[in-house]
Amino acid sequence: MAWLLAGAERLVYNAMQAVDSEAFRVGDRLDDVLGEAAASAYLLELLRISSMVLRQQQPVSLVADEAHLLLARMLRQRTFEFDLLAEHAAYTHALAEGLCDALENPGDAAQTQAQVLRAKNWERQADHLLMDARQRAERRARWLPVVDFLTKADDVADALEEATFMHSLTLIHPAPGLPAEVRAALCQLAATTLAAIQDQVKAIEIARHASQRADGPDSELFLQTLWRMLRAERQCDELFRQARTAMVKNLRNAPVDLMLANDLAATLENATDNLLRAGYALRQMVLNKTGMSA
Template sequence: MKTQVLDTLGEDGLALPAQIEAGLAANDRLKYYFSLLQVARSHADHPDRPSSSLKRERLAAGIHENGLDELVAAARQDGASYRFAGCSHLMSAIMDDARIMAAPADAEKKERLALLLKAIPHAADDKVLGSDIDTITRADDDHGDSLHRLVMDLHKVLNALQVGLAEEKIGGAAAYHLGEGDKDLVRAFMEGVNRTAPLKFDHPGLGTTATRSGTRLIIQNDIGTTDAHVIVVHVEANKVSLTYSDVHLQRLQYFQGLLEPFAVVWSNPNSNQVPTLAGGQPFFLSTATFDVKDNKDLLAYLDHLGSRLVFLIDWNHARKQLRGFLVKEDRSRLLRWAADADVGHRGFLQMGGARLIWSAVETAAVSAVRLGDRLCDVLGTESAYAFVQFVFTTASEGLRARQSDSLIRDRVRAELLNLLHTAGTRLLGTAADHAGYVFEIATAIRDQLVDPRGDTAELKDLTKRARHWEHEADLLVAGVAEAIRRRPELEPVLRLIQAADDATDSLEEATFLLSLLDDHGDRKGLEALQPMATVLVESAQEWVKALNHARHVRRHGLRDDADDFLVAIDRLVALEHDADTAERDVTVAILKTTKDFRSLHVLSKIWHGLGDASDSLKRASLILRDHVVGDVLAA
């Protein structure tokens, strides 16, 4: 391939490999120079903010002029201009490197360069206008041509020429002019790239070239299709360095996280002195350095680095597609999980991204999700997160297994239906937790009546514990109320837990009243209350059972689950009748035995409270029965 290309170029083309090598090195330097101009200008505008010297970036670009590290700190505004020490030299270096990059390019690009170089100020007085900096460094297409725009186009030309000159393919990488031992390093990098490359599916990208320039092995990967999104890796002696730039700080931070398994040292891009593109768009630049322990360490790092690049493709697109389902922190957490689990996000996007989930919502949860709702508000934060994890995994694995799109969509819909049912089950679980507090207070009252304590401190402790249980029960009711706000079809669960909470309130009040009695003087009255309290404890037990059985009832489910639930409800209704009988017996007994009006009043309020609690549990059980029979079994 190399020989054929050189033959067609003629005598002048013999210098092409050297021109490409020099052009790629010039590209690294120009990236640094552009960033240096932008950071220096930003520092001059905001001298009170921290600034970066970009020393790491300079060294990574192979520039050994230490004086450039002082340029940012010394930058000052001078009217409409900016004064940079050494600005004239910097402009000359930019023009020289631009010419080096354009050497192997076609006539059209060389003409573009000539026109753009005419607009670059020579800055003989070390001053440059802000508009000139924009003309040089902007990378968008909205304000006409720019040197930065041309440099990105020239970079693509150099990459294409380099691929054409490749002497061999190593794991898919186009390689030429490699030195001794370089093939093993390129192969390690490509093993990582190829291991995860299928996760990009039909998206272009991950083209890799490798060559040696002096003492450096240079590995370059184009990642995706964005002109500015290219990563260049330099391997030299016992050090690996890469320079990475991005318009998205979050993606840069995400990429940094992907390399955490290795002791990579990054320069800090997250300051107020970040470069900006035209229009104020931030442009973040950072350099990563890894000091190698031995050859095994080097190979492992290159493999890992190569394997992570696919997860940068369309990352910001995926993050935006998740806005309707997860909170901001969970969107970033999910994308990091997808990379760490080698699931990726491209399968999700390949299947339509947000549309994949919304189509499932439209068919499975129309009544549960209203306009403007996020899925995490409907399902709960962790359930929504788990569901989107399932969607990512199902899309990625399904596509790789060549499953049909309809099968993948059906699995997503089925999982959502299951989660929506699970949401109702989870709320019934909360109601069961609430029922536990009803049982605790009822049991404490019964035990106090069966074995009265004369110790005032113990009675106060009982009152305190009952107040705590009642407070915790109220929190559970509030949680269900908030969940039901997003799931109106589950409103019966709120009504039944509110009814049961009336029992909690009545029982907590009864414990307070017990602390007012003199157990010696009111012994007969307290004994009269024992049967009623015992029935109430049994009712609370059956209420807990009924809720736990209800959680397992399904349409077309096991008959025994539904039968156990209905038996518990029937038992609750029967116990309420027993409570009515016990309440009448209490009335007779207390009126016969209690002579003191004060004690009669307090005992009367206690037995009415116990009766109200029993009625509340019966009311709650009937609401639960109607919900299970009418909404769950008949769904």
């Protein structure tokens, strides 16, 4: 009853129009901007405030003011963009982890095919998140930095999915698979890539909770994690050379295997190049959003 007397859904519409013309456009849904969990929390808090104000016999107009202030505070604290980044990073991490497992423990034909199909599904899910961000950016300019980051991060996912497929080609009957020395070099390259992606996941989570003033430990931890991720690209350049050396030594008389192994390593190295670009995009996005100093 308090909610209805205070204006019901009109409270929300008016607050959306008043707090941030950039965040909300005509026709936007509250949960599209805040996310379902935050929108639900906002409405529950507004119901509580409505009840409290009316029980204390205060002016009903006070509820509208509280609705504006509450929504403004939630918008400052929103992490919906980071939710999308974290979900995409989770798929990329799964792709890298799956490739490492495939390289370390080559399975039979059925297992290999399952790995390829699983990687393709993860890559498509990551693509859908990028498309979602692009649709949001068409309506709200604040999503443009998210699209910039996800475009580069999606190239990492694409490369990992392609590398998984290439690895499956090295196991097609009657191929015996790659020599242990070559596989070890590829495993090291893949493991370093995985470690860099793990740092990306950490950086996104740190940024999600970073303070607006950026003068606490989160700021320093974010930058340390990010720079560690960026340095991995140089490490992978060297590991790529080492892998090619191992290929020449062990696959000189097997031209098809040499070609596949080299393409696999090059695709992995390309993933780290794209990860570097994604890292710089994430850094710029977070610096702009939180005010952290480099």
